[in-house]
Every structure is written in C-alpha cells, then in structure tokens.
Amino acid sequence: xxSLHELGRILARLGPRAAQVDVEVLFLHGADAxxxxxxSASVDVARGIPGLQLxxxxxxxxxxxxxxYTSGQVLVFDxxxxxxxxGGITPGRGHEGDSAGAxxxxxxxxxxxxxxxxxxxxxxxxxxxxxxxx
Numbered sequence: 001x002x003s004l005h006e007l008g009r010i011l012a013r014l015g016p017r018a019a020q021v022d023v024e025v026l027f028l029h030g031a032d033a034x035x036x037x038x039x040s041a042s043v044d045v046a047r048g049i050p051g052l053q054l055x056x057x058x059x060x061x062x063x064x065x066x067x068x069y070t071s072g073q074v075l076v077f078d079x080x081x082x083x084x085x086x087g088g089i090t091p092g093r094g095h096e097g098d099s100a101g102a103x104x105x106x107x108x109x110x111x112x113x114x115x116x117x118x119x120x121x122x123x124x125x126x127x128x129x130x131x132x133x134x
C-alpha cells in the first residue's frame with residue numbers, strides 16, 4: 001500500500017500536468033480468489049487517486065507481460081511510449097517517503113529524463129524469478 005500512497009504523492013507533485021498522464025494500477029487477483037479484495041484498503045487507496053484507472057489481472061498475463069514479479073513494481077513510460085522507469089517508488093518495504101525511485105519516476109513524467117532508470121522494489125513476491133513465472 002506504500003507504493004500507492006507514493007504514487008498519489010508523485011501525481012500531486014506533477015501538478016496540473018497529472019491530468020495529461022494515463023495512470024493504471026494493475027491488481028493481480030486470481031479468478032478463484034475471494035471477491036473480498038475489492039473492499040481492501042489497497043483498493044480503497046487506489047480508487048482515491050484522481051484519474052487513476054484500476055485494472056484486474058485474473059490470469060497474470062498482463063503482470064508477466066510487463067515483467068512485474070514483485071508487488072509495488074512501477075513502470076513509467078515517456079510521452080513516446082518508451083519505458084523510462086522500472087522499479088520501486090518507496091524507500092523500503094512498507095515505508096513511505098522520499099526515494100530515488102520516486103524522483104526518477106517523476107522526472108520521466110515531467111519529460112526531464114532520458115534513458116531508463118531503475119530502483120529496487122520492496123514488495124511481496126508475485127511469481128518468483130522470471131524463469132519460475134513461465
């Protein structure tokens with residue numbers, strides 16, 4: 001949930017330009033899992049972020065396609081659709097606050113970054129290593 005709070009902070013720091021950004025949060029949720037997750041604190045936080053689109057990945061197809069193997073993984077694409085940032089936006093597991101990852105993601109959203117930046121992700125394992133996820 002710390003990543004969702006940090007995402008909200010990043011968008012707030014982006015100011016009016018945030019309205020020009022497409023933001024999606026992908027929740028991995030197996031088809032056989034209980035629907036109680038829809039009223040979880042994480043979903044409530046995501047729904048409270050203005051302009052955010054919440055999507056559900058029941059099969060894991062999208063999660064794997066994007067190479068997300070840890071909860072809290074953030075991907076930021078630049079205005080040309082190139083991946084500009086991949087990683088975490090929190091300073092540690094379950095912690096909120098300033099971090100190099102959040103700064104890098106914000107720089108991409110502002111059009112100030114070139115190349116691809118990365119930062120460690122501190123969430124829960126979704127699939128294990130890319131080899132185990134296949």
